[in-house]
Each structure stands twice: as C-alpha cells, then as structure tokens.
Amino acid sequence: MSAVIMDGKALAEKVKAQIREKASKLRRQPGLAVILVGDNPASQVYVRNKERDCAQCGIMCYDYHLPQDASQEDVLDLVEKMNNYGAVDGILVQLPLPEQIDERVVLEAIAPDKDVDAFHPENVGRIMQGQAYYKPCTPAGVMEILHEYGIDPGGKHCVVVGRSNIVGKPMAMLLLHENATVTICHSRTPDLKAQCLQADILVSAVGKTGLITADMVKPGAVVIDVAMNRNEAGKLCGDVDFAAVSQVASYITPVPGGVGPMTRAMLMENTYKAAKCRIPK
Numbered sequence: 001m002s003a004v005i006m007d008g009k010a011l012a013e014k015v016k017a018q019i020r021e022k023a024s025k026l027r028r029q030p031g032l033a034v035i036l037v038g039d040n041p042a043s044q045v046y047v048r049n050k051e052r053d054c055a056q057c058g059i060m061c062y063d064y065h066l067p068q069d070a071s072q073e074d075v076l077d078l079v080e081k082m083n084n085y086g087a088v089d090g091i092l093v094q095l096p097l098p099e100q101i102d103e104r105v106v107l108e109a110i111a112p113d114k115d116v117d118a119f120h121p122e123n124v125g126r127i128m129q130g131q132a133y134y135k136p137c138t139p140a141g142v143m144e145i146l147h148e149y150g151i152d153p154g155g156k157h158c159v160v161v162g163r164s165n166i167v168g169k170p171m172a173m174l175l176l177h178e179n180a181t182v183t184i185c186h187s188r189t190p191d192l193k194a195q196c197l198q199a200d201i202l203v204s205a206v207g208k209t210g211l212i213t214a215d216m217v218k219p220g221a222v223v224i225d226v227a228m229n230r231n232e233a234g235k236l237c238g239d240v241d242f243a244a245v246s247q248v249a250s251y252i253t254p255v256p257g258g259v260g261p262m263t264r265a266m267l268m269e270n271t272y273k274a275a276k277c278r279i280p281k
C-alpha cells in the first residue's frame with residue numbers, strides 16, 4: 001500500500017492566505033527584517049523565498065545584506081538598529097553566519113519580542129516550559145502538518161533523528177507537549193535502525209541523503225522528512241528514501257513540497273504575531 005503524501009506546499013498556501021487576511025486588519029503593515037551576511041548560495045535562495053512569502057502575506061520585508069567579511073560589531077550594530085526600529089516587528093538573521101561571527105552572541109542580541117525564529121534563550125526557555133509565544137518555525141510547521149492530516153501525537157512513540165537547536169531539540173519538545181513519548185537519536189546512537197523501528201511517528205532532521213531506508217520504518221508509521229539535501233544529480237531531496245519508504249509508511253512528507261514551505265509559512269505567522277502585539281488596536 002502506498003502512503004498518503006502530505007502536501008506541505010498546499011497547506012502553506014492556505015496558511016499564508018489566512019495570514020494575509022489577518023494582517024490586512026492591523027492598523028499598519030507588519031514588518032520583517034531579514035539580515036543576510038555573506039554569500040552562501042543556499043542562504044541567498046532562502047532569503048529570496050522569504051521576500052516572496054512576505055509579499056504574499058502583506059508583510060513589509062526589510063532586507064539587509066552585509067558582506068562576507070563583515071565584523072561581529074557590524075552585525076550587532078544592525079541588529080540593535082532593528083531592535084529599535086518601530087516599523088520592524090520581527091528580526092531574522094539568516095544562518096549560518098561567516099566564521100568570524102559568534103552566532104550565539106548575535107542571536108542573544110535580538111530583542112526576544114522580535115525574535116520570530118525563537119532562537120533567543122528566553123524564547124527557548126519558554127518552549128521548554130510549554131509556554132512559547134513564538135514556536136520555532138520548522139517544528140511548528142511539522143505540528144501543523146500533523147494536525148492538518150488528523151494525526152495526534154498523544155500516546156504515540158515519536159522518534160526524532162537529529163539534535164540540532166533549530167530542529168531536533170525543539171521538535172522533541174513540541175511533540176512532548178502534545179503527549180507523545182519522544183526518543184531523540186543522533187550521530188552517537190548505537191543502533192539507529194532499532195530505534196527508528198519503534199516509531200509511530202518518525203521525524204528525520206539530519207541532512208544525509210538516503211539515511212532512512214524502508215527497513216528502518218515500522219509498517220503504517222508516519223514519516224516526516226525535514227532535511228533539504230542535494231543528491232549527486234543536484235536534485236533536492238531529504239533524508240528519507242522516499243520511493244521505498246512510501247510503500248511502508250501510512251503518511252509521508254515529500255521533499256521538496258513538504259516541511260520546507262510550512263517552515264516559511266510559520267515564519268510569516270510569527271511575524272504577524274509579533275506585529276499584533278506591537279501595533280495598538
């Protein structure tokens with residue numbers, strides 16, 4: 001039997017249309033500052049996509065591009081300016097940053113109420129406590145996809161492969177807060193296959209093409225692929241062997257067209273939420 005393919009792209013379009021409608025009722029346009037440092041080609045594509053999403057949602061996008069050799073001070077000065085800029089509700093510093101810049105220092109400099117990525121320790125702490133105002137975009141996008149397809153993580157065993165601060169760790173928290181039993185696997189997990197076979201919901205966020213094969217998936221499991229890799233032919237793909245796993249799973253997200261568009265839609269949602277808080281009624 002073939003799995004249901006969960007259409008993140010269609011869901012993202014629906015969510016963005018709702019945001020546009022909500023945003024149009026505010027007394028001014030929400031504003032998002034996007035700061036790109038250097039010329040990482042993948043980052044340039046992401047930033048361009050964000051500009052398009054903003055236009056679709058009626059959000060004003062303020063783009064800042066600093067050179068590859070920008071100093072930490074240059075970046076911190078710009079973040080501080082955006083913290084104090086009234087028309088800007090949300091600030092996103094595109095990662096990764098060039099190596100001369102300390103990522104942690106920059107992310108901690110963003111005002112927590114404008115931290116639409118939810119990377120500031122204050123927001124991370126709220127996520128841990130189940131009190132998040134801003135949910136981290138990728139994990140929040142995954143939860144929206146599960147909800148849309150009527151999949152309740154409550155009482156299920158969820159296995160998250162990957163322990164990054166951006167995806168793996170907050171993903172585990174959001175699933176836990178919806179009453180899942182959660183296992184986090186990573187590069188030092190001795191028997192990844194045995195762990196994955198336990199999963200009712202398997203989330204892979206590693207960045208390794210072909211990592212999740214059909215023999216690692218319990219028949220009928222839900223499989224979520226967060227990765228965005230390129231195969232030898234240069235084609236976008238995830239961690240999951242989609243063709244084979246979709247014959248075993250009950251639901252599966254494709255790459256592209258699965259989690260990626262929902263991550264971006266959640267950034268728009270967080271920017272709307274930031275604006276709603278800051279704009280007087």
Ligand code: GUN
Pocket residue numbers: 092093094095096117137138166
């Ligand atoms: N680089 C890759 N993913 C992300 C993300 O979610 N936010 C930011 N700021 N940079 C990223």
